[in-house]
Amino acid sequence: MRRPRRVIVVGGGLGGLWSALRVAEAGYQVEIFSLFEVKRSHSVCAQGGINASIDTKGERDSVWQHIVDTLKGGAYLANQPPVKTLCEEAPGIIRTFERMGVTFSRTAEGLLDLRLFGGVKNRRTLFAGASTGQQLLYGVDQEIRRQEALGRVRKFEWWEFLSLVKDSQGICKGIVAMNLRTMDVKGFRADAVILATGGMGHVFGHRSTNSTNSTGSAACRAYQQGARFANCEFFQFHPTAMLGDDKTRLMSEAARGEGGRIWVPKNPGDQRKASRIPEQERYYFLEEWYPSYGNTVPRDLASRAIWKVVHEMGLGVGGEDKVYLDLTHLNPGFIEQRLHAILDIYRKFHGTDPVHEPMEIYPSAHYAMGGLWVDFEKDEASGGLKAGSPRNHATNLPGLYACGECDYGYHGANRLGANSLLSASFSGRVAGEAVASYLKGLEVGIEQVPEHFYTEEISRQQRINEELLKGGGGENPYTLHHELGEIMSGQVGVVRDNTTLKQAIDSLQGLAQRCQTVDLESSNSWSNQGLVYARQLQEMVHLGLVIASSALARDECRGAHYKPAFELTPPTDAYPGDPAYEVYRGKWKKQNQQWLKTTITEHATAGPRISFDQVDLSVLPPEEPRDYR
Amino acid sequence: MAKTIELNIRRQDTPYSPPYWQRFSIPYRRGHNIVSALMVIREHPHTREGKRVDPVAWEFNCMEEVCGACSMMINGRPRQACSTLVDSLDQPIRLEPLSKFPVVRDLMVDRSKIFNDLKRVRAWIEIDGAWDIHEGAPRIAPETWRENYLFSRCMSCGCCLEACPEYAVEKDFVGPAALAAVRLMNNHPTGRYHRRQRLHAIMGDDGLSNCGNAQNCVRVCPKQIPLTTAIGELGRQTSLQLLRDLFGKSE
Ligand SMILES: Cc1cc2nc3c(=O)[nH]c(=O)nc-3n(C[C@H](O)[C@H](O)[C@H](O)COP(=O)(O)OP(=O)(O)OC[C@H]3O[C@@H](n4cnc5c(N)ncnc54)[C@H](O)[C@@H]3O)c2cc1C
Ligand code: SF4
Ligand code: SF4
Ligand code: FES
Numbered sequence: 001m002r003r004p005r006r007v008i009v010v011g012g013g014l015g016g017l018w019s020a021l022r023v024a025e026a027g028y029q030v031e032i033f034s035l036f037e038v039k040r041s042h043s044v045c046a047q048g049g050i051n052a053s054i055d056t057k058g059e060r061d062s063v064w065q066h067i068v069d070t071l072k073g074g075a076y077l078a079n080q081p082p083v084k085t086l087c088e089e090a091p092g093i094i095r096t097f098e099r100m101g102v103t104f105s106r107t108a109e110g111l112l113d114l115r116l117f118g119g120v121k122n123r124r125t126l127f128a129g130a131s132t133g134q135q136l137l138y139g140v141d142q143e144i145r146r147q148e149a150l151g152r153v154r155k156f157e158w159w160e161f162l163s164l165v166k167d168s169q170g171i172c173k174g175i176v177a178m179n180l181r182t183m184d185v186k187g188f189r190a191d192a193v194i195l196a197t198g199g200m201g202h203v204f205g206h207r208s209t210n211s212t213n214s215t216g217s218a219a220c221r222a223y224q225q226g227a228r229f230a231n232c233e234f235f236q237f238h239p240t241a242m243l244g245d246d247k248t249r250l251m252s253e254a255a256r257g258e259g260g261r262i263w264v265p266k267n268p269g270d271q272r273k274a275s276r277i278p279e280q281e282r283y284y285f286l287e288e289w290y291p292s293y294g295n296t297v298p299r300d301l302a303s304r305a306i307w308k309v310v311h312e313m314g315l316g317v318g319g320e321d322k323v324y325l326d327l328t329h330l331n332p333g334f335i336e337q338r339l340h341a342i343l344d345i346y347r348k349f350h351g352t353d354p355v356h357e358p359m360e361i362y363p364s365a366h367y368a369m370g371g372l373w374v375d376f377e378k379d380e381a382s383g384g385l386k387a388g389s390p391r392n393h394a395t396n397l398p399g400l401y402a403c404g405e406c407d408y409g410y411h412g413a414n415r416l417g418a419n420s421l422l423s424a425s426f427s428g429r430v431a432g433e434a435v436a437s438y439l440k441g442l443e444v445g446i447e448q449v450p451e452h453f454y455t456e457e458i459s460r461q462q463r464i465n466e467e468l469l470k471g472g473g474g475e476n477p478y479t480l481h482h483e484l485g486e487i488m489s490g491q492v493g494v495v496r497d498n499t500t501l502k503q504a505i506d507s508l509q510g511l512a513q514r515c516q517t518v519d520l521e522s523s524n525s526w527s528n529q530g531l532v533y534a535r536q537l538q539e540m541v542h543l544g545l546v547i548a549s550s551a552l553a554r555d556e557c558r559g560a561h562y563k564p565a566f567e568l569t570p571p572t573d574a575y576p577g578d579p580a581y582e583v584y585r586g587k588w589k590k591q592n593q594q595w596l597k598t599t600i601t602e603h604a605t606a607g608p609r610i611s612f613d614q615v616d617l618s619v620l621p622p623e624e625p626r627d628y629r
Numbered sequence: 630m631a632k633t634i635e636l637n638i639r640r641q642d643t644p645y646s647p648p649y650w651q652r653f654s655i656p657y658r659r660g661h662n663i664v665s666a667l668m669v670i671r672e673h674p675h676t677r678e679g680k681r682v683d684p685v686a687w688e689f690n691c692m693e694e695v696c697g698a699c700s701m702m703i704n705g706r707p708r709q710a711c712s713t714l715v716d717s718l719d720q721p722i723r724l725e726p727l728s729k730f731p732v733v734r735d736l737m738v739d740r741s742k743i744f745n746d747l748k749r750v751r752a753w754i755e756i757d758g759a760w761d762i763h764e765g766a767p768r769i770a771p772e773t774w775r776e777n778y779l780f781s782r783c784m785s786c787g788c789c790l791e792a793c794p795e796y797a798v799e800k801d802f803v804g805p806a807a808l809a810a811v812r813l814m815n816n817h818p819t820g821r822y823h824r825r826q827r828l829h830a831i832m833g834d835d836g837l838s839n840c841g842n843a844q845n846c847v848r849v850c851p852k853q854i855p856l857t858t859a860i861g862e863l864g865r866q867t868s869l870q871l872l873r874d875l876f877g878k879s880e
Contacts, residue, residue, distance in 0.1 A: 021759050036688065037744060039785055040696040092761030099762070101754040101817050103769075103777050110768030129778050134695055138781065142753035149748050157741075181733055211690045245658070246665035246711070247692045345693065348712050350660060429759065478672035521674075521681065526643040527734040529671075529686050 004029050005439045006446065008175055008190035010161040010218060012038025014133075014424040015404020015431075016196030017140040022432025023194075024152040028439060031188065032144070033156045033177055035213055039141050042198050042211035043424065046133025047341060048252055049115060049125035050421040052090035056107075057114055061122035063087050069120045070419060071620050074369070074412020075559040076596055077231065080619035082376050082392075082409050085384035086426050093425050094126055100139035104128050118253045118417040119298055125418040130341035133421055140425075156188075160532060161218045162461045164193065164225050164400065165453050172399030173449045176457045178465075181527050185461050187454030189446040192399050192435045195222060195372065196428060199405040203540045203547065204365035204493070205485010209241050209250045217539035219372050219406045224542070227395045229601040230408040230613075232370035232543075233550035234560050236415055237494050239302035240325055241364030242346060248364040249349055251325065251342050253417065255359075256295045258338050261326045262286050262306070263358075264315045274317075274324055274358045285309050300414060300560055303363040307494040310362075317360065324358035363494055367420060369411040369560065370550070372402040373600060376409070383619055385430065390438040393431035399438070403431035408598075413559020468534050473517020477534040480515060484541055487511070492548045496563045501552040508548060512541045546601050549608040556595045570625065588625045596622065632657035634666055635677075635721035638685055641732045644739075648732070652677045652721070653685075663710035663724070664689050664699060687736035694851060697784030700727055700791070701736045707791035709851050727791045730798060743785050746803040750830045752810035754820045767818045780813040780859060782852045789846035789856060801835030805846040805856040808837065812859035815866065828863075828870045837863055 005028050009020045012034035020030045032038060055061040066087040071080060094112070098104065104126050105113045114123040128135035147153040158180045165174040165187060174189040200216025201208030208214070223229055240255060240262075241248035256262070263282045270277060286305055287294045297305070306323050310316035317323060327335050332355045336343065346354050373396060377389035385392060393401050393409075403424070410423040491504035515538045520530040556566045568587055574580035597612035633654045641648040654677040655669045664687075671684035689699040692711045699710040702725040704718055715722070730738035789805045790796045796804040811827045814820040831837045837860065846856045 018759070025758050036690065036698060037740070037785070039744070040690050040698045042690065042696075044695045044784070045691050045693055089761070092763070095761055095764065095766060096756075096759055098766040099754065099756045099819065100759070101814065101820060103774060103781050104766070105778075106769050106771050106774045108771060110770055112766050128781075131695065131782060134784070135781055140759075143756065143759065145744070145748055146751075146753040146755070149751075211692065211696065213690055244660065244665065244692075246662065246668055249693060348694070349662065349714075351714050351716060476672060478668070521683075524642050524683050524734070527686050527737060530684055 005191040005442070006031065006189065007192050007194065007435055007439070008033065008188060009194045009196060010175065011041070011196035011198060011404065011406070012155075012157075013041035013043040013196060013198050013404055014137055014140065014421060015198075015406075015428040016194070017137070017144050018425050018428025019194050019196060019401075019403055019432035019435070020153060021140060021143055021147065022429050023435055024147045026433070026436035028436065030147075030153045031156060031190070032153060033159045033161055033175070035158070035160055035180065037157050038144070038155065039138065041137060042213050043137040043421070044131070044134040045209075045211055046421050047130050047250070048117060049127035049132045049418045050094070050136065051117070051124050051416070051418045052094045052126060052422065053087065053124050054091050054094070054112065054114070056111055057123045059122045061124055065122060066090065066124060068620060070410070070416055071412070072624075072626065073119050073416040074414055075626070076592070076617065076622040077234070077412030077558065077598070077615060078410055079376060079616040081378040081384050081616055084619050086410055086423060088384065089426060090422055093422065093429070097136055097139050097425075100143055102128060102135050102139040116257075120416065136421055136425065161197070161221070163221050163457055164397070165457050166225070166397070167449050167453055170226070170398065172397050173446055174454065176454070176461050178461070180532060183465075183525055183528055183531070185458055185465070187458050189449065189454070191439055191442055191446050192401065194401040194403060194431055194435060195219060195406055196402070196404040196431075197406045199368045200540075200543055201365045201368070203484070203543045204488045205482060206246060207248055207362075207485055207489045208365040209238055209248055210365070215536045215540055216368070216406070216543045217536040219402070220539035220543045222372065222395070222397070222400065223546070224603050225397070226603065227397050227400060228373040229546055230370055230373040230598050231413070231550070232368075232547045232601060233554055233599060234369035234413050235365060235547065236299065236367040236369065236560050237303045237363040238366035239299055239306055239363045240361045241366075242350060243322055243360055243362055244349065248362070249345055250366070251346070251359060251361060253299070254339055255325060255327065255342055256302075258335065259327075259330050261295055261329070262302070262323055263326060264309055264317055264323050266315075268315050268319055274326075275328065275356070283309075283315065300562070303494045304562060306363055311495075322360045322362045325361045326358040327354050328356060328358060365489065365493075367415050368405060369408065369413065369415055370599075371406045371408040374402050374407045374409055378616065378618075388433050388437050390434050390441065392434040393427060394434060394438070401431045401435055403427035413561060464535070465531060467516075468518065468531060469520060471519040471521060473514070473519060475514045475518045477515070477518045477520075477530065477537050480511060480518070481537055481540070484511060484537070484544060488544050488547070492544070492551055494562065496551050496561070497565060498552060498555075498563070501548055504548045505545065505552065508541060508545045512538070512545070515541055546608050549610060550599045550601055553610045554595065554599060556591055558595065585625065592622055634661060634715055636666065636670070637721045637723045638735070639725040640685065640735050641726070642683075642734065644731060644733055651682060659716070661715040663701075663703060663713045663715065663722070664692055666715055667710070685736065686734045695784060697786035700786045700788055701725065702727060702791070707788040707849050709786060709788075712851065727787055729791050729796060730787065740785070740787050742798055743787055743790065743806065746807040747785075747810055750803055750807045750811050751823065751827050752807065752814055754814065754817055755823055769818070773816070777813060777816055779855060780809050783809055783854055784852065786851065788849045788851060792845040792849045794843050794845065795839045795841055802839040803831060803836060805840070805860065808840075808863055809854055809856050809859040812862055824866070825870065828867050831863065832867050832870065837867055
């Protein structure tokens, strides 16, 4: 009898668990690796909601409109067939979550409730109280637990993925992982590997809304073994994150939506408490710069405006990187009811009450649109994804798949709010089904892969540990991480410029050197968190280089990537049809000809090698530039 | 003298070595929580006496009180380290690992029993498969939704288990969190189809009857989950089930 084929899924967030479920349901054995109990994955942080067009609010919302919003929101940079299928199948994903036991919020008549989310006109966002991501993850987590009880899934929690094992033909045949308690390094055989290791916000230091698992290091390890990255320069900064030493916490868009106003004191030296500063000495810059949208401008515009006020005009509150988000003029009863979750977080973590004192906020690294490059197969008949194709979500390394935030699909140059819980779930499902097809076509079983491929990779990883543990260089990994954060947030952040990017790359190269010589001074060989951190830090610096190099290569403004030196602005007072506007449209199309391409990064010893790839625009060819007036 | 934050931390190098205490002192900063204070210590791991030591190991991920990772004893009470502000605590702050679970190292414990117990009580909904069945979601009364939602936020942090006098790793009592999960699953529109199995799983010696109704669990749950309400409801459900079992009525 042949042993059943075995698949390793690295990551237990929404992406990982969905893929594991579909592989297990196809009858294959699954092993899930995670840094901790999968139920604690970053996906639980998402509060806002998940998009699916179900049109129950009398607004004639449609799947097509969801597709259009996603593609335009992403500045046309996403391949369109996968986006088409994502939006078409979103309602089905919601129904499946319901069956798994997720309690989506209901209307008075017991129907699924919807809320409005940034960047779109129709209500399309489903939510489960104030903890949608948590509820969704628990739904799949329960199903995985059931598969575990049935013996189809085995979990390796408290194991960190270190590297891939490839056979003589470069086909991925397993992984090397480290037990985070005993620090044992071991090899694991698998017929296919799926990476679902989440985002990389921590490359921007502690100025990120992400959980600590979002270091991007797993993806970066695969990259250094030959997997390609795509679109890494595109990183979404959330404009309104509450400040903190450990992390920045998201204050949802709702705060501005319900009437919150953003301001700074006109005099940056003003020592008074915010509530003591009279109206005429406050600068409501968003209201002044964007009269028609005011405080509700989209995320990227808000982030840039805050950046400008603080960095170019020197008006940050108390000379620091912060501005006020003010709710104190609103009716306390009203905001208590509408913004309960935000008030709760702010009170709990800041210790002051936003009903009486303005909140202090600043833009913060939130979501990586870029990530591991993945393939797709288009179904010519439908124009969407070909169901069950083994090419879907396959990386360029045979046998290696990627899904969830660590891949680059779906969001192009910018992500719409509430679209990533959807893409993490959907991509997990698609990747699981693709792997099942891949296994069917596989001839050689893992039993036949010679042992030395594993033992060699294990030794290589053990040597890296030994080098780091030797220490003696005097560098402190935690301090280096702060430095990385300063470089990335300061020079590769919301606003970019080629001279500064070049400086950043130089500094990052220096940092990469220093990361080799950290002093762990940790004699304990049990749960050595310093060693784990030092290894992740090396990958984060590496990723910083990938992000900065990709940003340097793209001389335009698109979505979240903003380089003012190359900005193309629409003529004032001219609208479609006017000659001046049509000249602008022509320039915009020319820009697309040159730059509407996927940025591909490949690892090389000299540094990231960059090239550009065509985007599949077969669903909605770009005709209309984005216009916020 | 500059203001400081004083911490006494119970440490343990391996699961097999004896515990010991160390005192740390870090510069005061407004807004510190226990996680951010521990981050300062890991970057500058010196005791108050200036001795360089191994950084303190602890667990955390979300830093927003939603992943459940960072539970520990803070001044004698089980709490989430990330959402406990230093300014709200008496100093020196005493940090200890949860006592009901085996210590892995320092403030880290092995909570796998929590997840095994969820398996024991079959805390899942049986579905044919994770695919679309092209059928709309069932209607649910907002009131029912609200009640269920309260229970669905349990993040398996283990604070209630730490506080429960009947719960221990050596004992088999599943504890309040798993019981609340049964309550939740049994009230789901299709989850109720398998109510009987779940009730049987908690009707044995190590199930519901072990609860002495001490109410400690509800008092410490960071998510304010009405655990004793769930236990009360399950008491009624199991009594009915017992009758059904006796008189052979199938559900
Ligand atoms: C504060 C916040 C709010 C958000 N709100 C929303 C929202 O309202 N709507 C929305 O659509 N999106 C939202 N998002 C985005 C969304 O939450 C994420 O994109 C999504 O959850 C990512 O899921 P994932 O499965 O890819 O990764 P994750 O949930 O991050 O899981 C990653 C997994 O990988 C594992 N892992 C990582 N590295 C390794 C390794 N080396 N070895 C082994 N295991 C490893 C971890 O243990 C973990 O299990 C929000 C994000 C943030 C930060
Ligand atoms: S009420 Fe029951 S479950 Fe809760 S603490 Fe007391 S004995 Fe434990
Ligand atoms: S019931 Fe409350 S205290 Fe107990 S594990 Fe769940 S969240 Fe934690
Ligand atoms: S770190 Fe997640 S609950 Fe505290």
